Amino acid sequence: MMKRIGNELSVIFVDFRNSFLTKRVLVLFVLHFFVTHIFLASVRRFAVNVHHPVSAYGFLFLFYDMYYLLLFMFVCIYYFSNTPFLNYHQIYRIIRTGKLRWGIHQIVNIIISSVVLMGSVFVSACIVLFPQLTWENDWGKVLYTLSLTNMAEEYNIMVDFTYEMISRYTPLQLLGLTLGIGILLISFLGNMMFAVSLFFSRTAALSIASLEAAFIIVEANMLMFSKLIYFAPFTWMRLSRIWDLVGQSKPTPSIGDAARYLAVGNLVCIVLILWKVKDINYSKHIKKE
Amino acid sequence: MEEYIKVEHLKKSFKDNEVLADVSISCRRGAIYGVTGYNGCGKSVFFKCLCGLEKEDGGKIVIGGKEKKPGELLSSVGIIIEEPAFLGNASGLKNLAYLYQIRNRKDNQYLSRIMEKVGLAPCSKKPVKKYSLGMRQRLAIAQAIMEEPDILILDEPMNGLDKDGVREMRELFLKIRESGKTLLMASHNREDIEALCDEVYEMEKGRLCRVSKSI
Numbered sequence: 001m002m003k004r005i006g007n008e009l010s011v012i013f014v015d016f017r018n019s020f021l022t023k024r025v026l027v028l029f030v031l032h033f034f035v036t037h038i039f040l041a042s043v044r045r046f047a048v049n050v051h052h053p054v055s056a057y058g059f060l061f062l063f064y065d066m067y068y069l070l071l072f073m074f075v076c077i078y079y080f081s082n083t084p085f086l087n088y089h090q091i092y093r094i095i096r097t098g099k100l101r102w103g104i105h106q107i108v109n110i111i112i113s114s115v116v117l118m119g120s121v122f123v124s125a126c127i128v129l130f131p132q133l134t135w136e137n138d139w140g141k142v143l144y145t146l147s148l149t150n151m152a153e154e155y156n157i158m159v160d161f162t163y164e165m166i167s168r169y170t171p172l173q174l175l176g177l178t179l180g181i182g183i184l185l186i187s188f189l190g191n192m193m194f195a196v197s198l199f200f201s202r203t204a205a206l207s208i209a210s211l212e213a214a215f216i217i218v219e220a221n222m223l224m225f226s227k228l229i230y231f232a233p234f235t236w237m238r239l240s241r242i243w244d245l246v247g248q249s250k251p252t253p254s255i256g257d258a259a260r261y262l263a264v265g266n267l268v269c270i271v272l273i274l275w276k277v278k279d280i281n282y283s284k285h286i287k288k289e
Numbered sequence: 290m291e292e293y294i295k296v297e298h299l300k301k302s303f304k305d306n307e308v309l310a311d312v313s314i315s316c317r318r319g320a321i322y323g324v325t326g327y328n329g330c331g332k333s334v335f336f337k338c339l340c341g342l343e344k345e346d347g348g349k350i351v352i353g354g355k356e357k358k359p360g361e362l363l364s365s366v367g368i369i370i371e372e373p374a375f376l377g378n379a380s381g382l383k384n385l386a387y388l389y390q391i392r393n394r395k396d397n398q399y400l401s402r403i404m405e406k407v408g409l410a411p412c413s414k415k416p417v418k419k420y421s422l423g424m425r426q427r428l429a430i431a432q433a434i435m436e437e438p439d440i441l442i443l444d445e446p447m448n449g450l451d452k453d454g455v456r457e458m459r460e461l462f463l464k465i466r467e468s469g470k471t472l473l474m475a476s477h478n479r480e481d482i483e484a485l486c487d488e489v490y491e492m493e494k495g496r497l498c499r500v501s502k503s504i
Contacts, residue, residue, distance in 0.1 A: 007393050014387050018376050088374030092432055095340065096391040098362055279360055282342040283303065283334075 012105050015093070016112050025079065029120060032075050036124040039068055042157045044129050047142050053134035054142045057171035059125030060178045061143075064160045064240045066220050073189070073213040073234050076117055080110070080190045083197040083205050086285045094280075103277030106194060107270055114186035118179055139166050162240040169245075177239060177255065184262035185237060191269035197285070198276040226251045233262060293318045293471050294339075294440065299348035301331075301338055308334045310495030312348070318439075321462065321472040323486030325479075325500075330492045332475040333370060336442045339473070340366050352440070366440045367433030373425040377418030381428050382411050388432050400435065407431045408457055422449035430458060434465060441465065443474045447481055459484055 019025075039062055047054045062068050085106050086094070094102045126133060134140055139147075146152045147163040165174060189209060196205040215232035222228060229235055229252050236258040239245050243252050253261065294316040301309040308331040316322050324332050337343035339350060344360030352363060375384045385400045401411035407427040417425065426449045433441055446462075447455050462485055466472060476482055482489055490497040 004393065007390060011387070011391055014376070018378075021378065088372060089376060091342065091368070091370065091374070092388055093391060095342070095362060095366065095368055096388060096436075099360075279344060281344055281360070282337050 008105075011097075012108050012112070015105060016109050018089075019082075019085070019109070020113075020116065028075055028078055029124075032072070032120060033124040033127065035068065035071050036062070036121065037128050039065065039158050040125055040128040042155045043142070043146070043159065044132050046146070046151065046155045046157065047129070047132040050142065050145070052141045053132050054129050055138065055140040055171055056122075056126055056129070056133050056135050057139070057175055058129070058143055058159075058161070059122055060171075060174050061159050061161050061165075061240075062121065062125065063178065063182070063237045064162060065158055066216050066235075066238070068159075069234065069237055070213060070216045072121065073216065074210075076114075076186050076189055077193070077206065077209045077213060079113065079117060080193045080209075081202070081206060083190075083193045083202060084280065084285050085109070085194070086280065086282075088286070091282070091286075099278050099280055100274065103273055103280075106277075107191065107273060110190035110194065111183070111187050113190060114183045117186050118182045137170055137172050139171060160240065165240055165245070174239075177245070178237075181236060181239065181255070181258060181262070184259060184266065185233060188233065188262050188265045188269065191266055191273065195269045195272040195276070198273060198280065229253070233258075233265070236262070292316070293353055294473075295349075295351040296339065297349045297351075299335070299338060299350065300346045301334055301343065302346055307495055309338065309345070312492075312495070312497050314490060314497050316471050316473065318471055319466055319469045320487040321466050321474060321485050323482040323489040324473065324475045324492055324497065325477070325482060325489065326475075326492035331495055332492050333444050335492065335497075336368075336370060336444050336473065336475065339363075340368055340370075340440075340442050342370070363440060365436075365438045366442060367436065367438040368442045368444075369426075369429045369433050369446050370442070370444045373429030375417040375425070375428060378416050380414050381409055381417060381420070381424075381431075382413075384417055384428065385432055385435060389435060392436065394436075403431050403435045404428075406434075406461060408454060423451060423454055426450055427454065427458075430461070434461075437468075437470075439470060441470060441472045443472065445476055446474060447476065447478060455481070 043054055043058065097105065143161050143166060146157060147161040147166050193205040193209050196208055212232070212234055216234050219228045219232040219235050236242065236253065241252055242255050242258065245255055292315050296312060296314045299309050299312040312335055324335070326332050334343060338345040341357070341360055341362035350357040357363065376387065381404060382397065382400060385403065386397060389395070389400060404411040407430050409424065409427050409431065417428065420428065430446060433443065447458060450458060462472060474485065489500050491500045
């Protein structure tokens with residue numbers, strides 16, 4: 001049994017490596033790195049001036065900026081834009097795995113990809129902040145100062161180092177919360193795009209995903225429709241707006257509810273994928289390489 | 290002789306375009322069946338329906354006495370359909386090992402022999418993206434035959450091969466036929482069809498018509 005699971009994981013890993021190590025993804029990560037650089041370079045400049053290192057966990061606050069979040073979500077959408085992942089070399093694979101097993105492999109691939117995409121934010125933030133980095137489980141003087149004073153304005157720092165989050169959570173706690181919600185959210189995005197492309201088309205999957213991403217801006221600007229946040233799951237990555245995390249009474253889902261909704265969303269998408277993947281049609285879904 | 294594949298009144302349309310109107314064919318073990326026809330007549334679509342990559346609209350496909358559900362993939366089939374595509378950055382042997390592993394098998398020595406059989410050097414580290422079309426075609430043939438499937442579906446298997454390559458592959462396919470496998474082959478090349486096929490069909494207006502029987 002263990003040998004079988006090991007073999008399955010090995011097959012999935014080769015597939016993941018093949019989809020990941022492409023020029024398309026490389027270009028995407030370079031662009032993503034530059035976006036992260038725009039947001040964090042001023043933080044490093046501040047750290048250099050005050051002669052104190054920045055906590056490596058500072059990258060968690062990047063997601064609280066709606067523009068960064070929007071760009072990150074478009075990175076994720078672009079990453080999954082080759083859904084339903086059926087290209088010519090997959091034909092030799094699908095004929096051996098069968099359609100259902102192939103579908104399960106793609107779902108696992110989506111989950112691995114979401115971990116890697118979250119990891120990519122951390123890596124690019126570390127590169128930008130290097131060598132002004134510290135790895136202790138403490139927010140450090142730089143982030144405390146930026147959250148409590150107006151130094152962020154003076155240095156044109158775009159990241160909102162929310163004091164409520166810094167005072168309530170240790171870096172590791174916030175890392176756990178952010179990774180948990182982030183992985184659930186990106187998996188949901190990938191699974192939703194996979195399901196929509198199976199039922200309709202790749203164009204429909206891209207349109208729906210882009211619309212959801214655009215809701216990050218729409219929701220932030222339409223204050224009279226406060227309930228809109230329930231229909232904009234991408235905004236749940238802005239943990240500083242989740243009411244039970246910051247002790248406010250805003251009409252937002254609690255962190256537990258957000259995780260539950262995303263888990264259910266993933267589950268629904270996975271059921272739909274497994275139901276539909278048995279009918280995947282070569283002519284409709286094949287993508288030339 | 291035992292009838293192994295039986296296709297009856299197979300239909301397939303894409304929107305208003307009826308590609309397969311009424312395709313019927315019976316194939317036995319240990320024989321090669323040739324399908325000819327002009328470009329776009331539906332040969333590839335027929336093969337895709339047969340192996341399960343495409344879901345047929347109507348008709349019946351029976352394999353070894355068991356009716357196949359529409360769109361269900363065949364369990365023991367080797368295919369070459371359209372252009373051969375592989376993991377571009379990996380070597381030929383690594384590509385084969387990856388595909389072989391999907392069915393829980395590992396045997397690089399055996400795969401090396403298969404590569405030699407199709408005229409490729411197994412120890413070459415050259416990535417497949419640097420292969421010529423002929424080399425990729427040879428690799429495609431290797432992946433189709435390596436698990437010794439009961440049925441081989443070959444859409445233009447000699448594409449891109451040089452003269453020696455064509456001769457070697459003909460010999461290989463005839464050997465596979467002798468081992469009791471069923472081969473279906475689409476080709477525009479009359480010489481290949483004449484040299485290899487036991488029965489030849491022409492796809493015309495969505496129907497298969499037998500044009501010759503040499504045995």
